[in-house]
Amino acid sequence: MSKVHPEIGARLSALIEAQPVFFVGTARLASDGHVNVSPKGGAGTLVVLDPHSVAYLDVTGSGSETIAHLRENGRIVIMLCAFTGPANIVRLHGVGRVVLPGDVEFAALAARSPADRGARAVIVVEVDRVSDSCGFQVPLLEHVGDRDLLTQWSGRKTDAELAAYRATRNAVSIDGLPALDQRTGSSEAIL
Numbered sequence: 001m002s003k004v005h006p007e008i009g010a011r012l013s014a015l016i017e018a019q020p021v022f023f024v025g026t027a028r029l030a031s032d033g034h035v036n037v038s039p040k041g042g043a044g045t046l047v048v049l050d051p052h053s054v055a056y057l058d059v060t061g062s063g064s065e066t067i068a069h070l071r072e073n074g075r076i077v078i079m080l081c082a083f084t085g086p087a088n089i090v091r092l093h094g095v096g097r098v099v100l101p102g103d104v105e106f107a108a109l110a111a112r113s114p115a116d117r118g119a120r121a122v123i124v125v126e127v128d129r130v131s132d133s134c135g136f137q138v139p140l141l142e143h144v145g146d147r148d149l150l151t152q153w154s155g156r157k158t159d160a161e162l163a164a165y166r167a168t169r170n171a172v173s174i175d176g177l178p179a180l181d182q183r184t185g186s187s188e189a190i191l
Contacts, residue, residue, distance in 0.1 A: 002133040007051035012090055012132065016054070016080055020143045022046055024056075024123075025077045026069035026096075033175045036065035042146050046078070047112045049124070054078065054092060055099075057113040058121040060154055060162060064170040064179035067121060070096045072177055076125055083143065087135035094127040118154030120166065120180070 005012065016022075021041040027033065040046070046056040056078075058066065070076060076096035082088040099106050099122040109122040154162060170180045 002131050005130040005132070008048055008054070008092070008127065008130055009051070012130065013048045015082060015088060016046060016048055016090060016092075017044075019046070019080045019082070020146060021083075022056075022078055022080045024066055025079065026066050026075060028069055028173070028175055028177060029073050030175070034065075034173075036063075036069065036173075038063075038066060042114065042116075044112075044114050046080075052127050053094075053125060054127060055109050055112065055122050055124045057110060057116060057119050058098075058123050059116050059118040059150060060120050060166060060170065061150070062169060063174065065173050066096075066123065067098050067170075068173035068175075068177035068179040070098055070123065071179070076123075078125065081138045082135055083138065083141040087138060088132055089135040089138060090132045091129075092125060092127045093129035093131075094125045096123050096125045098122075099124055116151055116154070118150060118157075118162065120170070 008016070020043060021039060024038045024040055025035065027035040040056060042057075046054060048054050066076070074095040074097065076094060078092040080090045099109055101110075101119070101121070106122060109124065110119055113122075157165070166180050172179055
């Protein structure tokens with residue numbers, strides 16, 4: 001049975017920040033658009049800012065669904081599963097926003113996560129519903145370490161190469177919603 005909490009308390013905060021992987025769900029408003037669920041990970045990537053907000057470092061990847069969906073409507077859910085210790089699933093529903101490298105608060109927010117040259121944004125979520133449930137069906141898994149393949153990949157790219165990749169691969173969502181600037185591949189807002 002799910003329990004709704006008034007805020008992210010100390011127990012849930014510790015559980016959230018201890019998880020090596022979490023899942024982000026977003027969707028566009030159009031009924032014929034795609035729903036997107038993205039796995040995210042890396043120790044320290046997701047941080048609790050206060051009892052009603054969290055943030056995570058968004059790195060250059062194969063798509064830009066979350067950014068595009070948040071720019072369109074802001075709806076987001078983050079789900080975490082405890083794969084070790086007591087069984088638990090946590091869901092954080094809320095309104096997300098994209099903080100870009102040129103934004104005033106980007107440096108302070110990005111500094112709360114491990115440095116990553118591929119960082120293209122920080123996603124901040126104002127959480128309006130905090131819930132957890134039993135997680136009895138979630139398997140016990142052993143975390144043997146974080147993969148550093150994406151960090152290595154972005155580390156081999158110049159700034160110009162990262163911009164070009166973002167311009168060709170992260171400019172629009174799979175449904176054609178704008179995400180990152182097509183002309184430069186930068187994280188500048190294009191709305």
